[in-house]
Amino acid sequence: MTDDFKDTSTPTPESVDTSTGTMADVEEIMKKYDRESNTRIWTGTPGKIIKYVMAAFALLMIWLNLFANWDERIRRCLFLGTIIIFAFLMYPLRKKDAGKVNHMPFYDVILMLLGAGSFFYYIMNFKAVIDQATRIGQLEVVLGIIGIVILAEACRRVVGLPILFVAGFFVIYSFAQGKALRVIIYNLFYTTTGVIGTPIGVCSTYIVLFIIFGAFLEGTGISDFFIQVANSIAGASKGGPAKVAVISSALCGMVSGSSVANTVTTGSVTIPLMKKTGYRSEFAGAVEASASTGGQIMPPIMGAAAFLMAEMVGVPYADIAVKAILPAFLYFLGIFIAVHLEALRTGLRGLKKEDLPHFGKLVLRQGYLLLPLIILVWMVMAGFTMARSAVIATLVAIVVSMFRKETRMTPSGFITVLENGTKNTISVAIACGVAGIIAGVVTMTGLGQVLISAIVGMSNGNLLIALMLTMLTCIVLGMGVPTTANYIIMATTCAPILVSGMGVNAIAANMFVFYFGIIADITPPVALAAYAGSAIARSNPMKTAFTATRLAIAAFIVPYIFVMSPALLFIETTPLEIILIVLTSIVGLFGVSAGLAGFIYSKMPIWQRILSVVGGLLLIYPGLVTDIAGVALVGVVIALQFVGRKKESKEFPTFNN
Template identity: 45%
Template sequence: MSETEAKTTMVMEESAKLDLDDLMRRYDTESRFRLLSGWQGKMVALLAVAMSCFHFYTSGFGLLLAQMQGAVHLAFTLALVFLLYPANSKQSKTSGIPFYDYILAGLGVASSLYLVFFFNDLVMRAGLPTTTDLVMGFILIATLLEATRRISNPILPCLAIAALLYCYFGRYMPQMLAHRGFSVARIVNHMYLGTEGIFGTPLEVSSTFVFMFILFGAVLEKTGLGRFIIDLSMAIAGWSTGGPAKVAVVSSGLMGTVSGSSVANVCTTGMFTIPLMKSVGYQPYFAGAVEAVASTGGQIMPPVMGAGAFIMAQFLGVPYIQVAIAAIVPALLYYFAVMVQVHFEACRLGLKGIPWSQLPPIWPLLKSKGFLLIPLVAIIYFLLAGYTPLKAAFNGILVSFVLSWLNKETRLTPDRIFQAFEAGARGAIGVACACATVGMVVGMGTLTGLALRIAGAIVAAAGGSKILTLIFTMCASIVLGTGLPTTANFIVTSTMAAPALFQLGVPPMAAYMFVFYFGIAADLTPPVALAAYAGAGIAGADPMKTGVTAFKLALAGFLVPYIYVYSPMLLFIDVVPLEMIQAICTALIGVFLLAMFTIGYFKAPLAWYMRLLAFGGALGLMIPGTASDLAGLAVLALIYVVQRIKEKKISTETAL
């Protein structure tokens, strides 16, 4: 057996040893569901498929009124959560549903559908709720908080409870936070029967755009798109220096276009790419970090970004495609930074690519399964053609159904469609719970006016300084992101922190994108870096070391948001063509210098003072302005000359 064949065998054996389910359960709370069988398993599967069928039908043939659509969506969600997720996550592998979870599921469904069955009566007596209305509202709030605790973690429901208590006890708060206080009836009425509480914008988006795009991703996955993406990435980048790491970057970025979870992305693509990276010489912690950074970036990769992007479009009142277009340049800078860093690391270690003989040939691959990418192209076309995201996702699923029959291996048979619809519903209920629960936090802000007070406090604490306000907002987004799902994190920070940026004249798109980026970055920020820890679990590496390395690799992702706040043209805001071209080119060169700083290599190892110089040059190129750009280019030229001389010296010494 040749050395390369031995490596391939080792990768396959190491992948086989890894238990994907155990990894997902360890790092992803949404994966800690009961393993049901028999009639209970069939019942839950049918319920999940019914949920997908409801959304698929309404998206194609007409939605219900927003509040009714959200109520049906939430009824399905609560039923599935209580039937699938035990009260104690340690019991997640036990089969069987206890009687009290049937009761909780029934209460959640009844309190949700109460809005549907008595909708006209509720509208007629708006503002004058009956005792029954309030009791049903209280039941829904209680069951929703428990469901969110089960599928997410205690932080989000605790935040919602704190918001509810603040609504009631506001009169006893310090002067800056004080308000007149509201009765329990008024709070329940606002959260349950109003349009700015549980059934506000977040749940409205979850029950329409978000669900359909999650279903679209589930359908594509059943066609074999995931395996095709990895094979295509191998064919494109596997041969180059440090090829396996570049495969991880490309495949995870592509997978991120249809996956809304960084942890799930790490576990699916990382099962193959991390052992492959280790087999060619990358350190385990570095391999885990690369996969984590690449997978997390998938949530900012157009055209299908994380659920937060749909909510952002709704908050901004703009078409979703406008948000996707605004994300193009930041995503390009993020992935370019990661790609350059893995290249420098491979050069530093003297790693090679994978021999051509072991790579899938690209043209036969594209001929046999290239059509699997057409639905993604179709989505972009539909969005650009003016279709709503909802209709675009519906049409994209139909295109997937038709195209899948071009190849026997990819055909969406009735059984596969059933599995896709079940997976789509399961994948959406976590987002639904987060959106509904965080709706109460938003409702608290509108009821008490706290959001404006917080914005004013942030600006006052920063002394009116834009850079300090940005730093405070970044810290708030990361801290919240360590405990909240990305969607919930974005909604909270966009409601509480982003208004502070508005007061300083930051364009709304840039402000929302700023908090969106840092909410996602929390998955890579120790001490709670779930995506990095999942990568460490697959790599068999130290979690903290993997997290710190991931933070370094994602450094560009921490700097890019500051750039587009100061240069909104990178988000296609008030574009001046020549200035925008200059800003993009210099930002790319700046990211190149930043990679030298983080890895400490360019043609030869960089001395510590040269690394600091590279960091300064990177900042100069990223900061808008011709003078700073010229200074950054001068630094690049100096480093090139010094390192070229050093490279020749090393080559001469090696030859001797």
């Protein structure tokens, strides 16, 4: 095609801004939007003391889970009381106080001691409190109130307000039901149905150990290995750097329990590459954010959610990991298709093959880095406890890190990794404690049945409407909440609505709410992963978030597929049904992605885009009639695009010199 007919609106590597943000830019934008990024700075002797105490706490958690035989209530109180100490040590009252060196005002010291003291009092007077049951004395009531209020304040500092609004509504509801203050405090503070209930129980046993495991695994250099593997697979294809981002984020994200951390880790490498090859800033940041967020639905680890879901649903971990395979595949395939269409639309090429690593040689040279993951999955599936599996896998990660000089762990590095493990646990543990309040009120008041009746009534018994209402609830409740705590809230409040009210399979319902809780990280207005990506890409945060939402359209579609067609989760199905549902889903995702991108072989007029999206959605809805109609519509659009391209090439032939 001659220059006269060149699409000047299409960006080229020469015309696109290739500048990228620094880690300082990331920190600045995350401090604006993310509570976890606003921390105090401790240096010198105070810093060393806090560092060693945090490292010792991580070791204590390992010892408790492997060898101790303490009462669950004592262990959970010790865990949460200590976490409250760390929360006030690290997070100031206001954002503007963050960054101050070795500074902690007296009122924070008082709040820290009162909050932790409430839980430690329970430990020291455990038998007496248990014997009193709901007849607890005035002192216990006061300490329970103090503990809950200070936990809420810690949550405001570390996690943010959305989850507190939800918990506050639930507590007000319990008073509206006529429950006495003494009964409410006893249930929410002193029993395993409240603050120290299942969420904190899971956090203090499984989640903390997997966070520590993830910290050590990161120290082996596995993130760089995953990026190199992705480069060797897709780097040379059209729009290669973006496809590298999708693959590497899927691999890195399954271990990371944070969409933001995953975005920053892999995005610091992939986003500059995308921009250099011609991708727009918003698109580059959005690709990384959407892929990094999806990393947490990637089996076998799923950011520790697989283990948590197994506990909540009451099924073996292996069942969850296997059932998550096809939905995760479709999610990343949806992003992959969107990236490929963008590369075709803008004429972007891949990286030079000679500059990329060879897959076989790379695996032979660094494949040993996968040993900790392999050992972890094998041990869990072989019947070992999840705690023991996590600890053994951590030890393997430490050994693996010794193989190369640049990753070899020194005593100082070992302490630092343990400290990071504790730091990464703070936000999850605080959120889990508040999630326990929500779960406690649901148990104490029977509010779950009220919510079920409300959703069923509003949907008039229609499953699709009920799913949409549940989806909106999950996205709102999930804004700014750490993934694991996010899932606990969803599983406590939303999943029972689908299971009891609409007859949805328990695993499908839990997977549904998990998906929509997670994509809150890229859904405006609170899209923390997208904001992190925009900081590196130097793009507009909100535009990046909307682009990420479009790219991750599969995340809004796939959950509906496996709820209405459980064959996708290998539930009560046959191989033929699985093949059919996967094929129709792939064509459906292509139709929706193409319609949103507005391009297959050439620019699509609006009516073709509408036909493509409608056809894709019809393929997603189960049924022979809808499948035939969907294939017909998407097929017609593809045919029209193909014919249009042929016609265009005849009118404007390309001449080779």
